[in-house]
Amino acid sequence: MRQKAGRYWRGLFAVLAAGLLVAGCGSSGKQEAGHSKLRWGFLLPTSWDPVTSRTGADINTISLAYASLTRLDKQGEAQPGLAQQWRFSDDGKTLTFDLRKGLTFSDGTVLDAGAVKAFYDRALTQKDSFIKRDLGGVESVSADGPLAVTFHLREPDYQLPYLLGGRVGAIASPTAAAKDKAKLALWPVGAGPFRIVEFVPESHAYFEKNPSYWDAANIHIDRFELTNSPDPATVIAALLSGSIDVAGRISPRRVEEARGRGLTVAIAPSLNVRDVSINRNRPPFDNPKVVEALRYAFDRGEFVKTVTAGLAKASHQPFPPGNAAFDPDTEKLWRYDPDKARTLLREAGYAPGALSIEIAVNPTMNDGMPELVQAQLARVGVKSKLRIVPPGSSTWQSEVYIAKRPALALDGTIGRESPVQNLLATYGPEGIMNLSGPYATPAFLQALDTVRRTPTNDPAYTARLRAAVRAGVEQSPTNYLYSEPWIVGARAGVKNLSILPSQIRWEGVTVQ
Template identity: 70%
Template structure:
């Protein structure tokens, strides 16, 4: 009932705001600079209760983060114009820009940042807590300096703060009704929400008080839920939408229909998540058999139109966290897969597994995995879980009910953050959670304690990747770049490794 009442509140308020905004000389200009974007709605509009890495693409419409990444994945100033660690690494201080404010008029100062992270630590339904567990307490040093006191060394934090973890929400709005923030964001980002209908759409107008407003050229952004992959191109051609991510198999069609297709390096990686707590995968030999049953080369050839790259870990091969020592591990070997199944007591055709799938992502992948498993004697059935903002998240990411599920990561701002999301005890993509390999967790602590510019940083990071891949049952498959199709009126897409941003994007 509470969710319904909040949803109703959002729709009613949207109607009031939309009516109030009708008319005026600026309408034609706003219409010309309007962009309609088809993308997944976030799991929550409140960064504290947002659950997935992909949420940053939409949460960042309404919120600005303390830092942000450039196209090379390097951390850059945002709300914070600078940051420094103490000599012993136990204190991290962010210097905020002056005269920042939220869209409700509340000043965005050190006290507001402190209040946001304290809420992330204490709010019962916070998904921020595990992301900031290395921070023992927060303090202010004047109106523009916020101080993190660390419980242990963590040199990843400036990168972590470039995503939803560092997307600061208004403390005034949270104090009034923090549940409303899940449906109506109050931030200091490039846009301000003016309409929201859950599971349908969210409309925004430009926020003139955004710290980088000079680089926002879109006056109105209309976010709509993803359509079926088979209809996305038609929606773009008709003008129903202007921007949408598409799968590799749709690139040729998009170009043939005179759409602009932009590809950019990404941290995307698809996988078959496996739950070691559910039979038959409580026998590690069965999980290992699945690793050898998968022909990644066939997946890439069949599904990615030459744009994908095989990977057996949660990073693409071009990324510095990718571990070259395990590059060729678990090469396709159906004979070995069959032998492992026999050792586990499963005769050919005697084992049936259920694979949970989301129909709006990984087009064609579940069926091809089903065929490859069948070649080694594993029968499987596919079960669709509705891809709305609650169903998949609740069943797969939170309850961890499936034995297997086809999914993927879009990466995170920090490589350690991504490794913990897929292998960590509270990782939403660790279907075996709360299990996490102890050696992996120890390696992660070593990476966190290593400055980014230290000579041993890359080696330690790759070792953590290796231990996670070796000791977790999930099967990584291939990576693909960002692939975005647009109508010709949209120019200069701004794609960084973990998200799509709107600074610099223009509309004709």
């Protein structure tokens, strides 16, 4: 039997639209009788190969073509996916998954224990693997029969069933990888709900329903068209015109406008948290006094009110209030105190107006957050200018996540399936969102190890997880500001959207 996991998400948000019924506003995405089409405006992935995919947001698009070993529910619990059950050994150092019978990839390759082992052998050894770091505790993977796959661990890691519910558990065809690994980045071959039929980089990806998907009975969309999300200023017009049927994000300040024009907006719990990423390896943030000054410089309540129209929640950490990992004590460490910020800056040698910094901004962040960051820095005597990083699915990744060039960047995490994985991404030595990488304190890494070794149903689990969160926040100069729910808009005929904290899924969704 699979491990009875402790509840990862204990949401305080109420899902305002559990089953999405969109009021009429023109024709729907339906193609013809018996054949449905849906157009989704979101983000194209950094890579279509789960091994080289770079960001947490990619799970939304990776999961169109791939299925993972497990699948998280709305409470963040690991449920069966490609694997119908799993079990840890008594010492917690082996984890065995029993796969479903009759699984195949979209290229016809059998998805059995040997195929899963081949995928993880590649993930653990391929030079440009971005999930290798997530599998750091995995010593090897073995096929112990046609349908039994065992992960052999260096130390107990009870986070794995969660971790394998995302990109790390999305299994690609070993046949496709053997033929051309580079092509997988452009042409996914998985066992997910859809199979790709067309892809134009930076533009769109078109799919058709995959009849061999293990949960195909719950997929009611025959053709799925993924395009880049429209600019927030035009997203409502795009929905009304029918160029897209579902928008991955509606600006919080435009929710009432969207509803007033006949669209339905679903607001649901998410793991999205926005932040001011700071690089302690670059001046002026190599000065601890400057880092400490900015701890007191940001009025989170103003961001919630001004940028998110009150829909967000203030947060000093990469988890939203209500999440099991959210640590209430961390919220008491610093408060908004501009006078103290100015005092610390003077102690660092910067009189008011003497310090000037450049802020790297992702072009998708045009909702007023950058300008408010500038305004709040100005109140404590810091001058700044915004630099928009050129658009493109790889530009921000390369300059910020890989090269870590900026001293300060505005960013946000969409969360990860495992809280430990999320902490490693935001604070770990190789963390993609740790702008100060490879900096990470031994105390933080030890706290993470303690969480991994703790079964998620252990009474001590939550306290240990929150201690690790606190250690991460204390070690990092980055300032998290607020958590934002999913705000998803759709047009006529789209029903029953499945919005999970970590991603949007398409099982059960219909288009009329």
